[in-house]
Amino acid sequence: xxxxxxxxxxxxxxxxxxxxxxxxxxxxxxxxxxxxxxxxxxxxxxxxxxxxxxxxxxxxxxxxxxxxxxxxxxxxxxxxxxxxxxxxxxxxxxxxxxxxxxxxxxxxxxxxxxxxxxxxxxxxxxxxxxxxxxxxxxxxxxxxxxxxxxxxxxxxxxxxxxxxxxxxxxxxxxxxxxxxxxxxxxxxxxxxxxxxxxxxxxxxxxxxx
Amino acid sequence: xxxxxxxxxxxxxxxxxxxxxxxxxxxxxxxxxxxxxxxxxxxxxxxxxxxxxxxxxxxxxxxxxxxxxxxxxxxxxxxxxxxxxxxxxxxxxxxxxxxxxxxxxxxxxxxxxxxxxxxxxxxxxxxxxxxxxxxxxxxxxxxxxxxxxxxxxxxxxxxxxxxxxxxxxxxxxxxxxxxxxxxxxxxxxxxxxxxxxxxxxxxxxxxxxxxxxxxxxxxxxxxxxxxxxxxxxxxxxxxxxxxxxxxxxxxxxxxxxxxxxxxxxxxxxxxxxxxxxxxxxxxxxxxxxxxxxxxxxxxxxxxxxxxxxxxxxxxxxxxxxxxxxxxxxxxxxxxxxxxxxxxxxxxxxxxxxxxxxxxxxxxxxxxxxxxxxxxxxxxxxxxxxxxxxxxxxxxxxxxxxxxxxxxxxxxxxxxxxxxxxxxxxxxxxxxxxxxxxxxxxxxxxxxxxxxxxxxxxxxxxxxxxxxxxxxxxxxxxxxxxxxxxxxxxxxxxxxxxxxxxxxxxxxxxxxxxxxxxxxxxxxxxxxxxxxxxxxxxxxxxxxxxxxxxxxxxxxxxxxxxxxxxxxxxxxxxxxxxxxxxxxxxxxxxxxxxxxxxxxxxxxxxxxxxxxxxxxxxxxxxxxxxxxxxxxxxxxxxxxxxxxxxxxxxxxxxxxxxxxxxxxxxxxxxxxxxxxxxxxxxxxxxxxxxxxxxxxxxxxxxxxxxxxxxxxxxxxxxxxxxxxxxxxxxxxxxxxxx
Numbered sequence: 001x002x003x004x005x006x007x008x009x010x011x012x013x014x015x016x017x018x019x020x021x022x023x024x025x026x027x028x029x030x031x032x033x034x035x036x037x038x039x040x041x042x043x044x045x046x047x048x049x050x051x052x053x054x055x056x057x058x059x060x061x062x063x064x065x066x067x068x069x070x071x072x073x074x075x076x077x078x079x080x081x082x083x084x085x086x087x088x089x090x091x092x093x094x095x096x097x098x099x100x101x102x103x104x105x106x107x108x109x110x111x112x113x114x115x116x117x118x119x120x121x122x123x124x125x126x127x128x129x130x131x132x133x134x135x136x137x138x139x140x141x142x143x144x145x146x147x148x149x150x151x152x153x154x155x156x157x158x159x160x161x162x163x164x165x166x167x168x169x170x171x172x173x174x175x176x177x178x179x180x181x182x183x184x185x186x187x188x189x190x191x192x193x194x195x196x197x198x199x200x201x202x203x204x205x206x207x208x209x
Numbered sequence: 210x211x212x213x214x215x216x217x218x219x220x221x222x223x224x225x226x227x228x229x230x231x232x233x234x235x236x237x238x239x240x241x242x243x244x245x246x247x248x249x250x251x252x253x254x255x256x257x258x259x260x261x262x263x264x265x266x267x268x269x270x271x272x273x274x275x276x277x278x279x280x281x282x283x284x285x286x287x288x289x290x291x292x293x294x295x296x297x298x299x300x301x302x303x304x305x306x307x308x309x310x311x312x313x314x315x316x317x318x319x320x321x322x323x324x325x326x327x328x329x330x331x332x333x334x335x336x337x338x339x340x341x342x343x344x345x346x347x348x349x350x351x352x353x354x355x356x357x358x359x360x361x362x363x364x365x366x367x368x369x370x371x372x373x374x375x376x377x378x379x380x381x382x383x384x385x386x387x388x389x390x391x392x393x394x395x396x397x398x399x400x401x402x403x404x405x406x407x408x409x410x411x412x413x414x415x416x417x418x419x420x421x422x423x424x425x426x427x428x429x430x431x432x433x434x435x436x437x438x439x440x441x442x443x444x445x446x447x448x449x450x451x452x453x454x455x456x457x458x459x460x461x462x463x464x465x466x467x468x469x470x471x472x473x474x475x476x477x478x479x480x481x482x483x484x485x486x487x488x489x490x491x492x493x494x495x496x497x498x499x500x501x502x503x504x505x506x507x508x509x510x511x512x513x514x515x516x517x518x519x520x521x522x523x524x525x526x527x528x529x530x531x532x533x534x535x536x537x538x539x540x541x542x543x544x545x546x547x548x549x550x551x552x553x554x555x556x557x558x559x560x561x562x563x564x565x566x567x568x569x570x571x572x573x574x575x576x577x578x579x580x581x582x583x584x585x586x587x588x589x590x591x592x593x594x595x596x597x598x599x600x601x602x603x604x605x606x607x608x609x610x611x612x613x614x615x616x617x618x619x620x621x622x623x624x625x626x627x628x629x630x631x632x633x634x635x636x637x638x639x640x641x642x643x644x645x646x647x648x649x650x651x652x653x654x655x656x657x658x659x660x661x662x663x664x665x666x667x668x669x670x671x672x673x674x675x676x677x678x679x680x681x682x683x684x685x686x687x688x689x690x691x692x693x694x695x696x697x698x699x700x701x702x703x704x705x706x707x708x709x710x711x712x713x714x715x716x717x718x719x720x721x722x723x724x725x726x727x728x729x730x731x732x733x734x735x736x737x738x739x740x741x742x743x744x745x746x747x748x749x750x751x752x753x754x755x756x757x758x759x760x761x762x763x764x765x766x767x768x769x770x771x772x773x774x775x776x777x778x779x780x781x782x783x784x785x786x787x788x789x790x791x792x793x794x795x796x797x798x799x800x801x802x803x804x805x806x807x808x809x810x811x812x813x814x815x816x817x818x819x820x821x822x823x824x825x826x827x828x829x830x831x832x833x834x835x836x837x838x839x840x841x842x843x844x845x846x847x848x849x850x851x852x853x854x855x856x857x858x859x860x861x862x863x864x865x866x867x868x869x870x871x872x873x874x875x876x877x878x879x880x881x882x883x884x885x886x887x888x889x890x891x892x893x894x895x896x897x898x899x900x901x902x903x904x905x906x907x908x909x910x911x912x913x914x915x916x917x918x919x920x921x922x923x924x925x926x927x928x929x930x931x932x933x934x935x936x937x938x939x940x941x942x943x944x945x946x
Contacts, residue, residue, distance in 0.1 A: 125928055126928070165924070165927070165928050167924065167927050167928075167934060168924070170934075171939070174939060190898060190901075190916070191897060191898070191940055192897030192934070192939060192940045192941075192942070194920070194924060195917060195920040195921050195924060198917065198920070
């Protein structure tokens with residue numbers, strides 16, 4: 001007499017099939033991962049430019065470690081958490097993804113993820129100015145257009161810093177959120193703002209005087 | 210024996226006779242004094258009436274009648290007599306009546322004493338003495354005290370104006386105010402003192418206003434001596450408790466309320482007194498204001514402003530003189546400036562110790578003033594540089610200052626004191642070290658004792674770390690001399706191989722000396738031999754050290770065999786290297802020399818200029834212009850001659866200033882790093898502003914760190930994972946072990 005019998009069988013590959021097939025269609029078979037070409041193809045299928053911020057959001061959702069690449073695990077976990085298993089569903093989920101990212105509890109995480117995503121070399125701690133400017137535009141451009149434009153202008157003309165580190169990056173967001181623009185009335189250089197922002201504020205004040 | 214009961218009326222009649230007698234005595238009417246029998250009788254009458262059995266126990270009634278006796282007397286006699294008199298006469302009358310009253314109370318309370326013993330305690334009533342005094346208070350005092358007060362104040366004012374008054378009378382009157390309080394000062398204070406103080410205030414306020422208009426500051430201060438007179442008033446008639454309040458009031462009106470107007474008086478105020486060196490007046494000013502809380506603040510402030518202005522003017526003077534008179538040798542004005550600043554310091558320090566009695570407020574004012582102008586740049590040089598140059602001039606041979614040993618010691622002492630005001634002390638240390646190196650290496654130090662003495666003074670003022678390298682340098686030279694002696698022994702013992710040239714080598718410990726560039730100069734063969742030789746010797750002493758040759762510091766004596774006569778030339782090693790090339794070639798181009806010696810263009814231009822375009826033309830240049838160009842040609846100038854047999858061909862020194870500043874900036878970066886790490890290691894978590902201020906404090910002994918520089922170092926430390934920003938609070942930092 002069988003007293004124990006399986007109540008449910010966890011079919012591990014249930015639903016994974018479609019996700020895996022999707023993966024394979026974009027993956028580079030020799031690498032076993034989706035590479036930049038694959039991502040570009042995915043973008044075009046999604047009808048999204050590959051420099052669009054939503055791809056970055058997707059990478060965040062997938063918790064992708066390496067810029068330009070998605071591993072199978074990342075793909076699986078990511079698409080599962082999005083609750084999608086087809087291209088059309090993925091496309092439809094993008095607006096919801098944007099909302100999710102926009103939530104205050106997620107946004108800061110996404111923001112620092114964006115920086116770390118740019119650290120391509122091992123032991124790399126900083127990102128070059130050019131890339132930072134692009135990233136600022138991509139990530140903060142919509143929400144803080146005036147600040148971002150001026151900040152990018154400043155970053156390009158200053159010569160004190162050739163690279164930006166994570167601490168400085170994080171403070172760019174804090175600056176946009178906390179400091180009234182463009183009068184900068186409540187900016188206090190005696191507080192712990194990074195020096196680059198002190199210099200930026202000085203530059204702005206000179207510009208306007 | 211049965212005592213006979215005394216009826217109230219009967220008993221009181223008897224007492225009344227006694228009271229009447231007493232009154233007559235008080236009025237000064239002829240009346241014999243009480244005999245002891247009479248006294249006994251009066252006392253016993255009361256006693257009996259109180260100890261009789263009820264209803265003949267008349268204690269209550271007697272108690273009331275006791276009081277009524279006073280009331281009657283006061284109403285019928287005392288008050289009328291007072292009412293008809295005024296002013297001083299009234300005061301005298303009051304004193305007399307008060308004395309009388311006290312006597313009356315004394316006597317009557319003796320007669321009625323038995324009441325005090327049992328009755329009042331049983332009924333918790335005021336004692337007889339108190340009842341008596343209260344009568345006077347309620348009937349007399351209450352009515353007259355305002356008039357009395359006004360009369361007293363009027364007299365005080367009279368005395369203030371210089372008239373004589375009866376001080377004893379005032380004392381007696383005021384004693385009434387005190388005594389009427391029966392242990393408390395409230396009557397004195399409320400009914401007299403308050404108004405007196407107010408009147409005093411008004412009086413002195415008026416005086417101050419008029420004096421301030423008419424008198425100069427010193428004269429006003431002399432008049433303010435009346436403060437002392439006011440205090441004396443207390444000892445003569447006011448109650449001692451009034452002393453402080455009175456002083457304060459007068460001081461306030463005379464000195465505090467018009468402090469600004471007084472001190473800022475244009476031609477005689479504090480500033481003018483300082484300008485005209487009125488030491489006595491300033492001392493008086495100090496004495497007047499030092500007892501007033503915060504009274505000295507404005508004086509110290511003016512003192513500070515005055516010194517700052519004078520110092521800044523001196524700096525400006527030097528700046529102007531240096532730029533106008535181009536004919537002045539460079540550095541003369543700066544030299545004069547330091548001298549003048551020292552004199553200024555001496556002058557005003559004397560003020561602090563004498564006029565201002567060493568008060569910390571004035572020490573502070575002096576310090577802050579000097580810190581302002583001692584950190585100004587003059588003719589492009591920082592004050593640290595100027596001070597180091599000044600020391601160099603005193604300590605070097607043939608320096609511009611020709612002073613006796615004592616004078617030198619004294620000057621060095623004062624210079625070190627000035628260093629305390631300079632914020633970039635580390636910059637001074639570096640400049641000083643560079644100049645010390647020159648003095649030591651080129652044997653230009655005038656006196657070893659002075660060199661050591663200033664190092665001792667610097668050590669005392671700034672700590673051992675400040676002078677450790679410099680002391681190392683001085684010691685190095687002593688060791689180098691010993692080393693040279695053993696090198697010469699080595700040469701004597703090694704008669705086989707000789708360098709062929711007289712060689713003196715000074716071995717220095719790298720860490721102590723400023724950093725020098727060492728080029729790969731292509732040495733002439735003769736010198737190469739020397740170097741190898743010394744290397745050989747040095748290796749016999751130690752194999753663990755590496756020698757780096759600094760040719761830029763060397764000196765050579767070269768014989769120039771000119772047509773007319775041979776002249777000994779004292780040149781630098783680099784110059785010698787250039788000259789020796791002409792032993793093998795007659796004529797060389799710039800590029801050829803460059804290739805042979807492997808020097809930079811800057812250095813070569815300087816060298817060739819010193820040998821061909823300066824005072825002594827050892828080489829002739831083609832074309833014969835004053836500037837070295839890369840297409841020039843050079844030849845040995847056999848026609849050269851001079852009346853001397855030995856000449857020194859100086860090489861103008863490179864401006865080290867930029868390098869010194871760079872070196873110091875680098876050291877500062879390390880120092881800031883170390884300070885931040887030290888602080889964070891001990892605090893673990895700290896707010897940004899606190900970290901910055903602690904950092905500044907720790908480093909202040911050596912320099913004033915730039916806040917931006919501190920921020921930059923913090924960023925660097927964050928990148929290097931020494932610190933991190935707190936997640937919750939972006940203004941807090943955390944130490945990462």
